[in-house]
Amino acid sequence: MTHEFSYHAPGSLDEALALLSEYGEKAAVLSGGTDLLVNIRAGLSRPEYVIDIKKIPELKALSYDPEDGLHIGACVTVNELLEYEPIAESFAVLYAAGAELATHQLRHRATPVGNIVTASPCGDMSSPLLCLEAEVVIVSQNSTRRVALREFITGVKTTVLAPTEIVKEIFVPPTYAGAQAGYQKLKRIKGHDLGVVAVALVKHNGSFRIGINSAAPTPLLLPDFAAGTPVEEVQKAAAKAISPIDDVRCTKEYRAFMVGVYIERLMKEVGA
Amino acid sequence: MKRVQFTINGDLYEREIHEHRTLLHVLREEIGLTGTKEGCGAGECGACTIIMNGVPINACLVLAVEADGTEIETVEGESKSGRLSPVQEAFDRHHAVQCGFCTPGMLMTIKDLLQRYPKPSREQIIEGIEGNFCRCTGYEQIIEAVLDATGQLEEKGEIKHA
Amino acid sequence: MLEQIPAAELRYVGKRTPRIDAKEKLTGQATYVSDMVLSGMLYARVKTSPHARARIVSINTEKARKLPGVRAVVIGEELDYRVGLYVVDKAILARNEVRHYGEAVAAVAADSIEIAQKAVDLIDVEYEVLKPVLHPLDALKDDAPLVHPNLGEYDYMEAAFTPKPGTNIANHTKLRKGDVEKAFEEAEWTIEREYTNPSVQHVPMETHVAIVKWGYDDEVTIWSSAQSPFTLRNLFCTAFRLPHRNVRVIVPHVGGGFGGKAGIGIEPLVAVLSKKAGGAPVKLTATREQEFSLLPCRSQLTYRIKTGVSKDGKILGQKMTMYWDSGAYADYAVNVTRASGYSAGGPYEIPNAQVDAYTIYTNKPFGTAYRGFGHVEFHWGLERHMDLIARAIGMDPLEFRKRNALREGSTSLTGEKIRANTGSILKCLEAAESAVGYGTLTEAEKARQEKTGMKIGKAVVGLHKAPAMPPFTATAVILRMNEDSTVTATLSLTDYGQGTYTSIAQMIAERLGFPIQKVKIAFESDTDHDPYDWQTVASKGLLLSGNAAILAAEDLLKNAYEIAAQALRCQVVDLDHDAEKIFIRHHPESSVTFRQLAIGYCYPNGNSIGGPLIGVGRYIAQGLTHLDKDTGQGLPALDWTYGAHGMIVEVDEHTGEYNVLKVASVFDVGKVINPDAVRGQAIGGMLQGLGTATCEGYIYDQEGHLLNPSFTDNKIPTAKDLPLEVESISVETPQIDGPYGARGVGEHSMIAVAAALGNALQNATGAQITHMPLRFEDVWRAIQRREPVDNWITKSPYGSCRSAPEVQRHQQQEC
Numbered sequence A: 001m002t003h004e005f006s007y008h009a010p011g012s013l014d015e016a017l018a019l020l021s022e023y024g025e026k027a028a029v030l031s032g033g034t035d036l037l038v039n040i041r042a043g044l045s046r047p048e049y050v051i052d053i054k055k056i057p058e059l060k061a062l063s064y065d066p067e068d069g070l071h072i073g074a075c076v077t078v079n080e081l082l083e084y085e086p087i088a089e090s091f092a093v094l095y096a097a098g099a100e101l102a103t104h105q106l107r108h109r110a111t112p113v114g115n116i117v118t119a120s121p122c123g124d125m126s127s128p129l130l131c132l133e134a135e136v137v138i139v140s141q142n143s144t145r146r147v148a149l150r151e152f153i154t155g156v157k158t159t160v161l162a163p164t165e166i167v168k169e170i171f172v173p174p175t176y177a178g179a180q181a182g183y184q185k186l187k188r189i190k191g192h193d194l195g196v197v198a199v200a201l202v203k204h205n206g207s208f209r210i211g212i213n214s215a216a217p218t219p220l221l222l223p224d225f226a227a228g229t230p231v232e233e234v235q236k237a238a239a240k241a242i243s244p245i246d247d248v249r250c251t252k253e254y255r256a257f258m259v260g261v262y263i264e265r266l267m268k269e270v271g272a
Numbered sequence B: 001m002k003r004v005q006f007t008i009n010g011d012l013y014e015r016e017i018h019e020h021r022t023l024l025h026v027l028r029e030e031i032g033l034t035g036t037k038e039g040c041g042a043g044e045c046g047a048c049t050i051i052m053n054g055v056p057i058n059a060c061l062v063l064a065v066e067a068d069g070t071e072i073e074t075v076e077g078e079s080k081s082g083r084l085s086p087v088q089e090a091f092d093r094h095h096a097v098q099c100g101f102c103t104p105g106m107l108m109t110i111k112d113l114l115q116r117y118p119k120p121s122r123e124q125i126i127e128g129i130e131g132n133f134c135r136c137t138g139y140e141q142i143i144e145a146v147l148d149a150t151g152q153l154e155e156k157g158e159i160k161h162a
Numbered sequence C: 001m002l003e004q005i006p007a008a009e010l011r012y013v014g015k016r017t018p019r020i021d022a023k024e025k026l027t028g029q030a031t032y033v034s035d036m037v038l039s040g041m042l043y044a045r046v047k048t049s050p051h052a053r054a055r056i057v058s059i060n061t062e063k064a065r066k067l068p069g070v071r072a073v074v075i076g077e078e079l080d081y082r083v084g085l086y087v088v089d090k091a092i093l094a095r096n097e098v099r100h101y102g103e104a105v106a107a108v109a110a111d112s113i114e115i116a117q118k119a120v121d122l123i124d125v126e127y128e129v130l131k132p133v134l135h136p137l138d139a140l141k142d143d144a145p146l147v148h149p150n151l152g153e154y155d156y157m158e159a160a161f162t163p164k165p166g167t168n169i170a171n172h173t174k175l176r177k178g179d180v181e182k183a184f185e186e187a188e189w190t191i192e193r194e195y196t197n198p199s200v201q202h203v204p205m206e207t208h209v210a211i212v213k214w215g216y217d218d219e220v221t222i223w224s225s226a227q228s229p230f231t232l233r234n235l236f237c238t239a240f241r242l243p244h245r246n247v248r249v250i251v252p253h254v255g256g257g258f259g260g261k262a263g264i265g266i267e268p269l270v271a272v273l274s275k276k277a278g279g280a281p282v283k284l285t286a287t288r289e290q291e292f293s294l295l296p297c298r299s300q301l302t303y304r305i306k307t308g309v310s311k312d313g314k315i316l317g318q319k320m321t322m323y324w325d326s327g328a329y330a331d332y333a334v335n336v337t338r339a340s341g342y343s344a345g346g347p348y349e350i351p352n353a354q355v356d357a358y359t360i361y362t363n364k365p366f367g368t369a370y371r372g373f374g375h376v377e378f379h380w381g382l383e384r385h386m387d388l389i390a391r392a393i394g395m396d397p398l399e400f401r402k403r404n405a406l407r408e409g410s411t412s413l414t415g416e417k418i419r420a421n422t423g424s425i426l427k428c429l430e431a432a433e434s435a436v437g438y439g440t441l442t443e444a445e446k447a448r449q450e451k452t453g454m455k456i457g458k459a460v461v462g463l464h465k466a467p468a469m470p471p472f473t474a475t476a477v478i479l480r481m482n483e484d485s486t487v488t489a490t491l492s493l494t495d496y497g498q499g500t501y502t503s504i505a506q507m508i509a510e511r512l513g514f515p516i517q518k519v520k521i522a523f524e525s526d527t528d529h530d531p532y533d534w535q536t537v538a539s540k541g542l543l544l545s546g547n548a549a550i551l552a553a554e555d556l557l558k559n560a561y562e563i564a565a566q567a568l569r570c571q572v573v574d575l576d577h578d579a580e581k582i583f584i585r586h587h588p589e590s591s592v593t594f595r596q597l598a599i600g601y602c603y604p605n606g607n608s609i610g611g612p613l614i615g616v617g618r619y620i621a622q623g624l625t626h627l628d629k630d631t632g633q634g635l636p637a638l639d640w641t642y643g644a645h646g647m648i649v650e651v652d653e654h655t656g657e658y659n660v661l662k663v664a665s666v667f668d669v670g671k672v673i674n675p676d677a678v679r680g681q682a683i684g685g686m687l688q689g690l691g692t693a694t695c696e697g698y699i700y701d702q703e704g705h706l707l708n709p710s711f712t713d714n715k716i717p718t719a720k721d722l723p724l725e726v727e728s729i730s731v732e733t734p735q736i737d738g739p740y741g742a743r744g745v746g747e748h749s750m751i752a753v754a755a756a757l758g759n760a761l762q763n764a765t766g767a768q769i770t771h772m773p774l775r776f777e778d779v780w781r782a783i784q785r786r787e788p789v790d791n792w793i794t795k796s797p798y799g800s801c802r803s804a805p806e807v808q809r810h811q812q813q814e815c
């Protein structure tokens, strides 16, 4: 990095929140650093203070209980998530999407929470978590609030998070535990790439739901479909919901087309 | 400036470092371990791969201060005994090195891979080294070297004559 | 001619031999310039232009200069030097006008990289933005703005190039053979098409980096990640009007080059910073992003081919027009134009030919040498064209190629006679044909189609290339015997990964009859210590330096024999040697060891003769000529390496998604010196070619901003992108003047891979694609017969994104 800043690694959440409330916009929260440090290097982010939250024990929490649901702490890495047995067993869509996120090395640093907080339209964790009705647990010095993920991300790289707040964890209710699911992602090479467009499908109790990335300013969740809904109908609903753009990665035409293709494939694969 | 301590390849280092500098920068320019390379500085190429606390990471996306108290392994540790490791030897036999710039990162990635899969299949090797760009070799001889190092190469990659 | 020894008697040549540099690299101990730190060294950063074309109204460096720790700030105005390889058209820093996005406008040297960057950020540049000319065909229009209004005043190499002052044409290469119009009249069919490729980036894993120390009395030392120490020195001395003796270029290990580090790059800029900082060494490391636009790329090409074919499928005549997009400076692009011009027809016999190849200035990052030197680009068009012709006339594409392949007795485009020993394109095509089972599907392949629902297609393409170099290209090797009779060779051909040094060590060991462990090739090249070599480019290193190495070994032996003859009191003709000693053939017990001779022979009484043993080998390309500027006739080729790729792909006809199942690459290398090295070149180059075929390419908006200058949006192949199966096959038709019969193969593996993919995709689906790269979307569009994407430089009249502003906004916001 050629941009200079000072580094703080508070040992408790209180301490971290106090720092944030003191520094406000001048501070940036560091967890995995795979977005923050890239942005600082590119000059897109120029914080004066970097608050590393990895020394805060409770942010490392990762737990699943069939009654209580899944808690993914802010500093749980993508690889830790993938290695946590209940994920492959009960949250197939998270597993599939997590395994597609960047490279093995990067997944040792990148966190699902960071992926959500970055709120990029192509974040791999977003549409799967939308399908699972995840909630974002946000803390600040004097409050804790829970926001549905669908409301958390407000636009391209914007969220409801205030500069003095920290996302403590993502909570996934047990509702969809054990649901059959799949994730399909269009990449420009077979190796690691961000999602040019991606579709997640989760099947549950006689219905199924579809989440889509990189096809609108925010990740999308389509309204539930009854099992047996014809593919064309689902594709049509998706086509209506998305608003893809032309960019260096793809045209909107092909993005829209591939959303349809992935829907068909996932419906077949998952048996929706 | 912050004082940090870490172990690199078994040796303890203590340094006063700038807080904004990456671990890659400090390893290469302040500690002088230049085996680990920088290919992009942005987490895309894998040239900077090292092992920190037992897992492979991109050292260009870690602040040196974050490494305080960690155990780090770099390419320089691989032949500390004075002998090449079995993987290094196989790389040598198979010309898995051309310009050599991706090699240190590649070796660390493979070290981790073999800890996870002592006898990785071709697919597992490919999956494992996906995060390390090599612009020279086309990867094939690297894959063969790993297969050979783990005793799985049936036929040696001899050149064919028409 | 040089050392044609029956294979049975060879000990090292042709045998598997580990690379001599592998251990150093495997242990992380090999030193690259990027690893180097000198005492008192300053760090440099560069301010680059955000515009493609703009007048520099003012540059304010005051704040930057006042920043503590800043030791030098330079801007173009104060630098009255021009640099150029063939056309001297480039300032060290933009003066008055910027000509491409990413061009350097100011630079800083400071105590730390942080301070240097801060200073760069504090430099204010005021621009008057001008309308850029982006597409080469636009640049040819009468009302096009001139990228170089002063073209007529520039120096250029007159023997080879023809710039057209008052236009944007940096060079026009012409070739005329026979009567092409008459051939078209006689032809049963004439087929005309246009093929395009975008600019791409070499992407060596080590970015460009240089350290320069401008010492007292203009003694300059340059450490650079460079391919060509002597050419770098020569161009540097010309630009700064310095005697060659003053400048020393040192090249340690280099982290890849692929042509992008040939010639001269950032060194002059670093030099002026050092000079201004009072002689402190200054280091500049290009960022990965700068690698895409501050440093050169590979030129875009628009290639128009018109071919007349007889009833029986013979090419009668071919008209070839190439528009090479040079970008803002001529650099190597003019020579790419020339070299592609004279081999534009590929490995086929074309009795009547006309080539017009233009190098055209535009306001884009400039083009330079890249593995294949134009041949990757034009073979895309040519080898697609061969397939399209064959389909049009109802003939199998491979059969059409074979029918027209160059063979003994053919003449090349420049009038060169092809001989049996030139090499065999036919054998290459046939080997590729059988390696991929061309023309049919195996049972397994049919079953795979059933299972996947994808269509399998196959293709075989041919290729050729000769080194693109001046007719007087020369090199030398010096071989010194050490006190213990080991030998050390020095040369300034650089080995930046190709493995040539290992092959040369094998040849020296072979010729000396020494175990290879006794042979060292000094890795660092140094113009003060090593003999001259023109450049490490063109796949000529093995042949020229290999010959020089053999001659050096012979010279060393000759010198050793002479002293041995005196020591043993016999005649040289009666002597022979083994790895340890020289002996009298008929009295083998009468001998003297190399160790006794190494620094001079000492008689028992102390009298001594000889002196340190040194062998010198000099070699210069033989029998080449300049080309006639009007007809392109002459002898430009040191050797021709022929090759072929066979490819199998499977395609989803519905979506355009595809997988490359197999690539078999075949080259007539003359003689394999090091099997693993040949294989490494074959597969490595093939995948690099596949990268440009599938995903790489510069994308600009309407204003000429480069939209994808990083790995985020300029992908290169990963291990997962390797075809499921790769095969490397060698044909050996000895090169008579090659060392042990060998010829070069470094670049060839990358050539025509894209066309193999395009042809195989067409074979599977009928998709007719004439532009690169072939992304899934492009295949999908072609199958659907939709308009190709407009946002690629190759398709749009402005070479840009239709939705440029949106894209930019999106780019900034997106991950």
Ligand code: FES
Pocket: B037, B038, B039, B040, B041, B042, B043, B044, B045, B046, B047, B048, B049, B058, B059, B060, B061
């Ligand atoms: S240098 Fe760290 S990933 Fe490229």
Ligand code: FES
Pocket: B096, B097, B098, B099, B100, B101, B102, B103, B133, B134, B135, B136, B137, C205, C255, C256, C497
């Ligand atoms: S050997 Fe050059 S990048 Fe891998």
